[in-house]
Amino acid sequence: MTRYVLMRVGQAALVLWAAFTAGYVLLQLLPxxxxxxxxxxxxxxxxxxxxxxxxxxxxxxxxxxxxxxxxxxxxxxxGFGYSIDTGTPVVERLAEALPETAELATAGFALAVLIAVALAFAAGYSRTSWLRGALLAVPSLFVSVPAFWLGILLIQVFSFRLGLVPVIGGSQTQQLLLPVLTLAVPISAPIAQVLARGIDQVYTQPFVPVVAAKGASRWWILWRHVARNAVLPALTVAGMTFGELIAGSVVTETVFGRNGIGRLTEQAVNAQDTPVMLAVVVLASTVFVLVNLGVDLLFPVLDPRLKASA
Amino acid sequence: MSLLDVRDLAVSYDARPAVQGISFTVEPGEVVAVVGESGSGKTTTAHSIIGLLPPNATLDGGRILLGDSDLATWSTRRMESIRGAQIGLIPQDPSNSLNPVKTVGAQIGEVLRIHKRGDRRTISRRVVNLLTRVGLPDPETRARQYPHELSGGMRQRVLIAIAIALEPRLVIADEPTSALDVTVQRRILDLIDDLRAEFGTAVLLVTHDLGIAANRSDRLIVMKDGRIEEQGPSGQVLSDPRAAYTGQLLRDAPALSVREFRAVEQTPEEPTAEPAIVVHNLVKEFRVGRRPFRAVDGVSFEVRPGTTHALVGESGSGKTTTARMVVRFAEPTSGTVTIAGAGTVAAPGTAAGVGTVAGAGAVAGGRAARDFRRHVQLVYQNPYSSLDPRQSIAAIVEEPLRNFRLGDRAARRRRVRDLMERVALPESLLDRRPRELSGGQRQRVAIARALAVDPGVVVLDEAVSALDVTVQAQILDLLEELQRDLGLTYLFISHDLAVVRQISHTVSVMNKGRIVEFGTTQRVFTDPRHDYTRELLAAIPEPVR
Structure with missing residues (x-):
């Protein structure tokens, strides 16, 4: 087990170094x-x-x-060096932008998981085939919606037409509402798809009728047996979507005028501010690597069979 | 009043009738066996009683009376209240019938939790009691273990504990032992018998194995194509079958037919021909973690040309690993395999005399290896997965000819037709795909493919184990006929002693990587000398006729 943890941590460090090097070389090669x-x-x-x-x-x-x-x-x-654009230390610029993005990304991810789980469970529980089909079609719709378009649409509808959320000002929660929704919708799609497919697959396992033969209700079977087995592949995908989360925040922050890492990236690209870009690349890959390391370490806890092989 | 009274039951899948006109009763404490081949509707019948039919099934008619209540009219929610409490289920395949991510104890306790029998404490006490009752040593530890940490037999005991936890009036046992080794099979059936005697539970035993049904049931129901062919007291059905189909089943079931032993024609004094296969002191070690594990430990045997030698043993005995080394899919750690006309293979780095083919070349290819492949062919257990689903039957049978560049197109096509005739398959199947064929037909295709390049030796790895008895009997007949006509030598790998008794001339009994007994089939079956052989033989149901 210790060996497994050490291996994973070592691999994570290696990935980080590779990401740094690739980022450095590519930024140097930029015209x-x-x-x-x-x-x-x-x-x-x-x-x-x-x-x-x-x-x-x-x-x-x-x-x-x-x-x-x-x-x-x-x-x-x-020490990430100095921004060429503003002359300030890159660390300071990151520190300014990070909380905004952390807030947005965490809330967006949480909402995405919520949407995904609700969709997949509803589809897994429903016995009406047209309803099931409709629920399973939703993720494909979500994944094909461009984030910038969804953001603009949400502002149009909720702020200008319905006047529910103020465009400028408003409480912090109100400010977060629409960007979080914009970010969550496309991210929820792959998680929902994999989770729903996982649930379907687990339902075909021979242990499911055995649980039913104990007198378990459909909800009992889904919640206590099927979900636990289906969550593993979905967890992997959820870890992967963290990459999209970072990409998504560039668009979302630009559309909603939030000063986060996404905006910082956009500005740095415009100014070809290499130190800032490199720092953003390394920050993004650190978060990505750490999240996926967490997922890897969680696997043996969720599935005891992996403990033996780990 | 009967405990269970099924009247005129009819079930269909997607409007295709699966069973029709099923009527039978089960009295309290009685064992009723439902026997039939795959597709006969026996499982559908059993599952409709407990209300566990798949979603595309509909109950078209009939009544399922448990006491006075007609379960056929009950809602799902009402059915939940009797599942586990009044009707228990012992499923077919212990390896996948427990949730892999929950402890054994939690899964037994679950049935008590669902039906709200006691608090956490009483439940965990009851779980330990149940584990003890089904004969698991060290029950406290077992309760905390996960399914993958238990053997197949232990898992089946856990599933039995779940089925009997609430002392139901009826237990449905759906092929409860077909995935288990024979010695384990016998102990599990004994356990079910004991529990029935103790709790007075009636058992509906669904099985394809007529031998088990004959030995373990009070009454017998024979099903075919979704209908009941015959039912009555087991002794009567077996000794005086009314339906022609029952008679055929009895003739084909290897455990029940008392055929003559196949004798080796030559007498031992006669100077014999060179053996077709000589296996000498074969060893195969695998590394499991740091410790080496000997899967095959000093195995030696000889097979005379034109005879069948059986390697028989339970799972983990090393029989399949031995077979893989004989066909050179695995390299021996030490020892040699000599096949007349195809050279010797030895462990790399050992001197094995003249004519040795280096072990490494065997797996890698090379001319000698190709010649070897022509001479030694393999037929696998599973005719469903050993045929490429995208190729036509003609292409599958022709493939070895193409690989060895034998003959031109026309010659190859003629050869394929000859082979189809040899294995008694109609030419009309040539354009079909494997999925359009039955299990027996597919196995015939696999045999035809193996024979395409005129091999001298055919290794049959559980080649009839996945087939229904009537089909199994046909394939065994075909194998005997081919051996007679073509002078083939068979190495027959099987866990099924009844089949081995029927087809082989000589037998090696394997246990834990070693051969514990070797001899002619007649001698081993009538005068077993090793304890393990005796235990294996005691586990096959006695012939009743």
Whole structure:
């Protein structure tokens, strides 16, 4: 068991390093130059030589491998360098943006799970075939809805038409409501699909009629036996959707004008602000890796058969 | 009044009738066996009594009287109150019939919880009592274990504990032992018998095994194609069957027919031909964690050409691993396998004399290995999964010919037709896909495919185990006929002693990786010398005629 945990943790560390390296290399290869974007403006009146000095200050003149090692070492120490765009430490910019996004992502994910479980259970419990079919069609609909469109639609309907949620101002909960919904809908779809399929599959297992032969009701069977077995694959997918959560928050935060990591990413891309982009990549992969590490470690707890093989 | 009185029951699946005109009774404390082959409707009948038919089934008519109440008219909710409490179910396959993520104790206690018999404490005490009653040692520990930590026989005991927990008036046992080894099978049936005597529970025993039905039941119901062919007291049905079908079943059931033993024609004094298969001191070790585990431990035997040698044993005895080494799907850790006309295979790195084919080459390919494959063919247990579902029957049978580049197209097509005739399949099946064929037909296709390249040795790994008795009898006859006509040597792997008795000339009895007894079939069956062989033989139901 200890071996299993150590293996997983080691793999997680390896994935993080790979994500950092890939992010670094790709950002270096990007065409364009953040220093030129910021400093070539003629109004600043900088000579090419001065720009070259600024570039050297940011480490632009070092051979690539030194730059890489320098940045890696900085990240390991928790220092992400300075934003080229604003000159402030990247850590500060992240710290400003993180709470907004954490709030949105957590609430969005929780709502997504709620929607998914409700859909899958309703479909698993229902005996009317048309209702079942309708419920199972909902995830396909959800996954095909573009987030920006859904966001705009929600603002149109709930804020402008119905006036239920104020566009500007309003309490914190009110501000969260529509973005969370926008984020949750597409994420709930794959979880619901996998969970519903899992439930269907577990229903075909021979142990289900045995439970029924004990006199268990349909709800008892679904809740106490089928769900527990069906949740494992859904858990894997839920871990995977964390990636989409980050991507989704870029769009959602832009549409709803929230200052989170998504907005920060958008700004950094526009300004080709490499240190910020790299920090965002590493932050996103850290969250992703940690969540999936948690899922992996949860597996043997949920399914005792995996304890033996682990 | 009868405990259970089924009158004129009719059930259909998606408007296709499955059973019709089923009428029978079960008296209190009685064992009634429902016997039939797959598709006969025996399971449908049993499941309709406890109301567990799949969603696409409808009860078209009839009454199911348990005491005075007609269960056929009851709602699902009312049925829930009698399931487990008045009718218990012992399912077919112990390996998948328990929820893998819940402890054994929780799953037994569940039936008490559902019917609200006592608080947490009383329930856990009762669980331990029940586990003790069904003969599990160390019941407190067992209650905390998960199903995968128990053996098949132990799981079946747990399922029996669930079925009898509330001392129901009727227990439906649906093929309760067909997935178990014979010695375990016997103990489980004994347990069901004891519990019946103790609680006065009636048992409706659903089985395809006429031997078990004959030995364990008071009355017998024979079903075929969704109808009852015959019913009556077991002794009477067996000794004086009225329906022709019952007679056929009795003739085909290997456990009940008393055929002559197949004798080896040559007398031992006669100078014999070179043996077709020589297995010498074969060992196979697997690593399980850090400890090496000997699946096959010093196995040696010889098979004369044109005869059948059976490797018989229970699950885990090493018989399949031995067979895999004989056909070179696995490499021996040490020891040799020599097949006349196809060379010797030895463990890598050991000297095994002239004509040795290096072990590694056997699995990897190479000319010698290809020659070997032509000479030794394999027929698998499961005719459903050993045929490619996307290929036509013609393509399946032809494939070995194509692989070995034998003959041109026309010659190959002629050969396929000959093979179909050999295994008594109509040519009209050539364009069909495997799923359109019955189990018996599929196994014939698998045999035809094995014979395509004219092998000398055919290894049959549980080749008739998945088939119904009447089909099984036909395939065994076919195998005998092919052996006579083509001079084939068979290595017959089986757990079924009754089948082995019928087809083999010589037998090796395997237990825990070793051969505990070897001899002619007649000698081993009439004069067993090893305790384990005696135990195995005692477990097959006695022939009644």
């Amino acid at each position: 364009g130059d953040s220093i030129l974007i910021k400093f070539q403006n003629p109004e600043l009146g900088l000579s090419p030589q001065q720009i070259a000095e600024i570039r050297a200050y940011y480490g632009g003149g070092d051979p690539p491998i030194i730059g890489y090692l320098h940045t890696l070492l900085g990240f390991l120490r928790g």
